[in-house]
Structure formats: structure tokens, C-alpha cells
Amino acid sequence: MVRGGYMNRIARVDLTSRKIRVEELSDELVMNYIGGRGWGAKIIWSEVPRGIDPFSPENKVVIATGPLTGAYFTGTGKTTLCSKSPLTGAYGDSNVGGRFGVELKQAGFDALIIEGSSNEPVYIKVFDGDISIERAEHLWGLGSIETEEVIKRDLNDRSISCLTIGPAGENKVYFACITSDFGRQSGRTGIGAVLGSKKVKAVVASGSMDIPIHDVDAMVEVAQEAYDYCFKSEAQKAWIRQGTMQLILWSNENSALPTKNMSEAVYEKAEMISGDAMESRVKIGNHGCFCCAMPCGQISKVKEGRFAGTIVEGPEYETAAMIGSNCALDSIEDVVKLNRVCDELGLDTISTGSVVAFTIECKRRGLLRGVDADYGDVDRIIRLVEDIAYRRGIGDLLAQGTKRIAEKLGQEALKIAMQVKGLEISAYESRAAPAMALAYGTCDIGAHHNRAWAITYDIKVGRMLYTPDKAKWVIYLQHVRSLFDILTCCRLPWVELSLPLKYYEELYKAVTGINYELKDLLLVAERVYNLTRCIWLREYPEMDRSWDYPPPRWFEEELPSGPFRGVKLDKQRYSELLDEYYKLRGWDGKGRPTKSKLRELGLEFVIEGLEKLHVKLSEN
Numbered sequence: 001m002v003r004g005g006y007m008n009r010i011a012r013v014d015l016t017s018r019k020i021r022v023e024e025l026s027d028e029l030v031m032n033y034i035g036g037r038g039w040g041a042k043i044i045w046s047e048v049p050r051g052i053d054p055f056s057p058e059n060k061v062v063i064a065t066g067p068l069t070g071a072y073f074t075g076t077g078k079t080t081l082c083s084k085s086p087l088t089g090a091y092g093d094s095n096v097g098g099r100f101g102v103e104l105k106q107a108g109f110d111a112l113i114i115e116g117s118s119n120e121p122v123y124i125k126v127f128d129g130d131i132s133i134e135r136a137e138h139l140w141g142l143g144s145i146e147t148e149e150v151i152k153r154d155l156n157d158r159s160i161s162c163l164t165i166g167p168a169g170e171n172k173v174y175f176a177c178i179t180s181d182f183g184r185q186s187g188r189t190g191i192g193a194v195l196g197s198k199k200v201k202a203v204v205a206s207g208s209m210d211i212p213i214h215d216v217d218a219m220v221e222v223a224q225e226a227y228d229y230c231f232k233s234e235a236q237k238a239w240i241r242q243g244t245m246q247l248i249l250w251s252n253e254n255s256a257l258p259t260k261n262m263s264e265a266v267y268e269k270a271e272m273i274s275g276d277a278m279e280s281r282v283k284i285g286n287h288g289c290f291c292c293a294m295p296c297g298q299i300s301k302v303k304e305g306r307f308a309g310t311i312v313e314g315p316e317y318e319t320a321a322m323i324g325s326n327c328a329l330d331s332i333e334d335v336v337k338l339n340r341v342c343d344e345l346g347l348d349t350i351s352t353g354s355v356v357a358f359t360i361e362c363k364r365r366g367l368l369r370g371v372d373a374d375y376g377d378v379d380r381i382i383r384l385v386e387d388i389a390y391r392r393g394i395g396d397l398l399a400q401g402t403k404r405i406a407e408k409l410g411q412e413a414l415k416i417a418m419q420v421k422g423l424e425i426s427a428y429e430s431r432a433a434p435a436m437a438l439a440y441g442t443c444d445i446g447a448h449h450n451r452a453w454a455i456t457y458d459i460k461v462g463r464m465l466y467t468p469d470k471a472k473w474v475i476y477l478q479h480v481r482s483l484f485d486i487l488t489c490c491r492l493p494w495v496e497l498s499l500p501l502k503y504y505e506e507l508y509k510a511v512t513g514i515n516y517e518l519k520d521l522l523l524v525a526e527r528v529y530n531l532t533r534c535i536w537l538r539e540y541p542e543m544d545r546s547w548d549y550p551p552p553r554w555f556e557e558e559l560p561s562g563p564f565r566g567v568k569l570d571k572q573r574y575s576e577l578l579d580e581y582y583k584l585r586g587w588d589g590k591g592r593p594t595k596s597k598l599r600e601l602g603l604e605f606v607i608e609g610l611e612k613l614h615v616k617l618s619e620n
């Protein structure tokens with residue numbers, strides 16, 4: 001069936017049997033799950049057995065585009081990767097910019113499902129309708145960026161797009177990432193390690209097919225209006241100058257900048273690693289994703305000193321905060337260097353910064369021996385990061401992520417392990433931001449801000465409030481932001497330039513010809529959010545509300561400095577906010593979706609699946 005916005009084909013690449021199967025895209029996936037992480041959630045629920053080791057051949061990696069990928073509109077170069085996460089043992093996903101998804105679609109496929117496992121290193125080549133599994137012994141051991149360079153050189157084609165892993169993925173570091181187009185990362189939840197466990201070093205795509213569009217004139221009209229909107233925006237100019245790096249000083253002023261394993265939220269040397277420092281000292285250019293009207297990628301080069309010549313796409317805010325202030329680095333040059341080291345090794349900079357800072361705090365408290373690193377000491381931190389990537393010495397333990405390290409070290413370490421459900425908290429210290437804390441607590445991949453960047457709402461309505469509107473707002477964001485990952489396009493024009501959502505509704509209709517309004521699209525997002533919650537419940541039938549709390553540090557330790565000095569989260573009021581959140585979601589007091597909510601969302605099959613596991617779901 002020809003539909004606008006879709007190539008109508010999904011390919012399964014079975015690495016064990018070396019068979020490749022192409023399937024028609026089903027109506028169910030198109031109408032009920034739309035694309036991107038919607039497909040990932042449905043495929044993982046339906047096809048990845050409960051309880052398997054994420055590194056076993058039974059795990060799958062879904063590489064999915066969506067109907068807007070490759071459309072003429074700002075920010076349509078996204079791809080979403082989904083899998084069972086080694087860090088959390090449950091549903092994981094992460095998206096990446098650049099243009100891999102566009103090439104994949106133009107090569108004739110909406111998604112790839114990578115199954116089984118290879119005995120030897122391989123890369124998967126998807127070129128204009130053909131898929132092949134190629135030998136990759138010569139690539140094994142290379143860095144992520146280096147791998148892309150070698151593949152492009154070998155194929156004598158610089159126009160192809162690659163997803164690659166580095167040594168960290170090969171060595172199954174639980175927070176290994178995937179790199180694309182030099183400097184873009186699918187960073188979170190460790191899917192790079194899952195690819196490594198399957199011995200997949202890279203996936204390469206190149207295509208020249210047309211993507212069917214239902215109404216080209218309507219698409220161009222809405223896209224043009226959106227481009228005009230973006231180019232008239234003053235915020236766009238500041239955004240292009242510094243991208244997310246403008247947030248370093250903003251976070252610092254708002255007592256939210258992770259500092260020394262989030263023991264503090266204000267960093268006295270924030271200016272040295274800020275957007276201004278980047279712009280004046282290292283920035284040499286910009287890089288954007290496919291069709292983007294507001295390219296946020298900053299190309300930086302260290303101009304002097306020991307690291308002179310180091311080039312990276314970045315840093316961006318999350319990186320500069322987590323490996324910068326959180327590890328107390330005090331120069332933008334050090335941040336650039338460590339950023340490049342992580343990118344080449346294939347490590348998520350958010351989790352890496354968290355693990356390094358946590359390790360240092362544990363060492364300082366006498367909880368962990370054998371660590372030769374300290375805050376601010378970039379050389380020793382680089383060595384520690386390399387030990388993690390190659391799983392040398394203490395690095396073998398650290399490679400398993402903050403939660404597992406803490407479980408080995410005991411109760412005191414668990415209190416300062418800055419993670420939720422196994423995923424390290426991204427870069428917003430939230431002791432004075434209850435909505436943001438709730439967003440982290442209830443995020444469906446572990447603690448990640450991209451599902452609900454609610455701290456701006458805390459700032460707008462009152463930092464110390466725990467009012468019910470905060471729960472409502474977190475849910476709204478969790479649906480709207482998920483929608484971008486389902487349509488598979490960039491959310492930043494909406495977040496940063498306030499590009500109205502009506503453009504996405506109009507674009508979706510023009511591209512697909514499907515007459516969904518915004519409320520219908522948001523219903524799909526709610527369906528997917530509930531489905532991913534149920535994947536967690538299937539993996540962990542014992543899961544209850546205690547899993548939705550941020551770490552004890554935020555409840556027990558007061559902020560030591562800054563405008564919110566003396567503040568900590570109030571456990572009782574957080575609990576009441578969580579109650580409100582569950583009520584608004586149609587979940588019970590333990591955080592389980594009720595049967596009536598699941599039926600309302602068309603997820604009856606989930607009820608049956610959970611009841612077989614004796615997960616008790618209440619009716620209403």
C-alpha cells in the first residue's frame with residue numbers, strides 16, 4: 001500500500017542466519033504507532049522476550065525513521081534507535097540527528113530490525129534497495145569517527161551516512177553510544193553496547209529513491225511558513241551562535257548546573273566552560289542536521305596548549321555540564337578534549353560524566369579503592385575514561401554504570417548514585433525543581449530530560465511549589481516530546497523558537513494524507529508512553545512507586561550554595577505530586593496503568609501479557 005511519508009518496507013537483518021527479510025509496513029504500525037519510538041516500543045513488546053540478557057542474540061535493535069524523516073521541513077533528519085537497555089534492563093531508546101534516516105528511507109526502508117548475533121565483526125550496508133552484511137574485522141578496534149572515515153574511504157563515497165560504534169560498544173560498556181555523521185550521537189541507554197554484543201561495528205546507508213509525499217504543494221507551503229518563522233526569530237540567531245551551550249550560565253544562575261557529582265548546583269568556574277568561552281576560544285563553525293533552519297552543532301577546535309588541534313562537533317550543554325562542571329573541569333579546552341575522547345571511544349558523555357564524578361566522590365569518601373582520578377584533573381580523568389572503554393582494571397566495574405557500581409559498594413554509595421532506574425540523570429540538578437524531579441522520576445527510559453524538560457515550568461510558576469499543575473505539565477510534555485520521537489523529527493524549533501505545534505499537524509497531514517489532528521497524534525504518544533511503562537512492568541513485575549523517586553541525595557542533602565542554599569526536595573510533597581501524576585495518567589497508586597486506561601488506548605494485548613506474569617492491574 002502506497003502511503004505518503006513511508007517507503008512501506010521494513011527490513012529484518014538476522015545476523016545469526018545471515019538472512020535478510022523484507023516485510024511490508026503494516027497498517028497497525030502506521031495508524032497506531034506512526035514511527036520512530038512508537039515502532040520501537042511495539043516491536044520490543046511483541047518480539048523481545050521478557051527476562052533476556054540485553055547482550056543475548058534474542059535482543060533486537062530497531063533503527064526507525066518516521067513519516068516526517070526526509071520531508072522538506074526544518075529538523076527532519078532524525079532517526080530513533082530502540083532496544084532492551086543494558087543499563088536499565090528494560091525499554092531504552094535514543095535518537096540521533098544528521099541524515100542517516102533520510103538515507104535509509106531513500107534506500108527504500110522505513111526501519112531496520114537487527115536480530116541475532118554475528119560471530120565476526122560486520123557492518124550492514126543498505127544501498128538503494130539492497131542490504132548486505134559486510135566483513136568488518138579491519139574496523140574492529142577503531143574509534144567511532146575513524147570508522148566512519150575508513151568506510152567512506154573504502155567505498156569511495158563521502159555522501160553515505162553511517163552509524164558507528166567505538167571500542168566502548170565493542171567492549172559492551174553499558175553506556176556505549178552510537179555516532180553518526182562525525183559528531184551526532186544516539187547517546188543514551190547503551191544501545192551502542194547492544195550493537196557491540198552483536199558484533200555490528202556500523203550500519204551504512206545511501207539512497208536515491210524518492211520518498212512518497214501525499215501533497216507536495218501543501219508540504220512546501222507549511223514548510224516555507226515554518227522556515228520564515230524560524231528565520232524571523234531573534235532566538236534563532238542566539239541559538240546558532242551557541243546552541244545548547246547558552247544553557248551553562250542559565251543553569252548556573254538557576255541553581256541547576258550539575259557540579260561535583262551533583263553535590264552542588266552552582267559551579268564557581270562556570271564561565272570557563274560556558275557558551276561564551278566556547279564562542280570566543282574554540283568555535284570554528286556550525287553544523288546542522290538535514291534541512292535544519294537553526295543548526296545547533298558547534299564545531300570546536302582547541303587552538304593552543306597541550307590539546308591544540310583537537311576538533312569536535314560540540315560541546316553541547318549536556319556534555320559540557322556532565323563532563324565539565326560535574327567533574328570540575330575548568331577550561332573549555334579540557335571539555336573539548338574530553339568530549340572528543342568520549343566521541344571516539346563511543347561513550348555517552350552524560351552517563352560518562354556521571355560515572356566519573358560518582359567514582360571520584362566514592363573515592364574521596366573512602367568507598368572505592370584503586371581510583372587514580374580527581375575533580376578537575378583532566379589527564380587522570382581521560383585515563384579513567386579509557387579504562388572504562390577498554391574495561392581495564394577498575395574500569396571493568398565502572399563500565400557497568402552508576403547503579404551497578406553503587407549496588408556493589410553499599411548503602412552510602414546508593415545515596416549519592418545520581419541515577420533513576422539505572423540511567424544516569426542528565427544535566428539538571430533538581431533539588432529546587434520539583435516538576436523536573438518528577439520528570440526524571442517518571443521518565444520511561446530512566447532519568448533523561450528529553451521526555452519532559454520541566455525545569456522551565458518550575459522557574460515560571462515557582463521553584464518551591466508542588467502544585468498539581470506541575471504533574472499535569474510533566475504529562476503534557478511527556479506526550480508532546482514523545483510525539484517528536486514518534487514522528488521522528490527535531491523538537492528544538494518548538495522548544496527554543498516556540499514554533500507552534502500546528503505546523504507539525506499540518507505537515508503530518510500533507511506528507512501522509514492521514515487526517516490525524518493534534519489530539520489524535522497526542523493520543524498515539526500517550527499509547528506509546530503507556531506501552532513503554534508496561535515493558536518495564538513486564539521486565540520487573542515487582543516495580544512500584546518507589547522506582548519513580550529521584551536518588552536519596554536530593555531528599556536528604558540541602559543545596560550547599562547559591563540562591564537556593566538550604567533547599568532539598570520534600571519527600572512527602574514529592575509523593576503527593578506523584579499521586580497526582582498517577583491519577584492524571586489513569587495509573588494506580590503503585591504506578592501501574594489501570595485496565596480501563598489500557599483498553600482506552602487500544603492496549604488490551606498488554607493486559608493479557610502482564611496478567612500472565614501475575615502483575616495485578618486494577619480495573620480503574
Ligand code: SF4
Pocket residue numbers: 074075076077097098287288289290292293294295296297490491492493
Ligand atoms: S536544531 Fe540542532 S539537533 Fe535539531 S535538527 Fe537542527 S541541528 Fe539538528
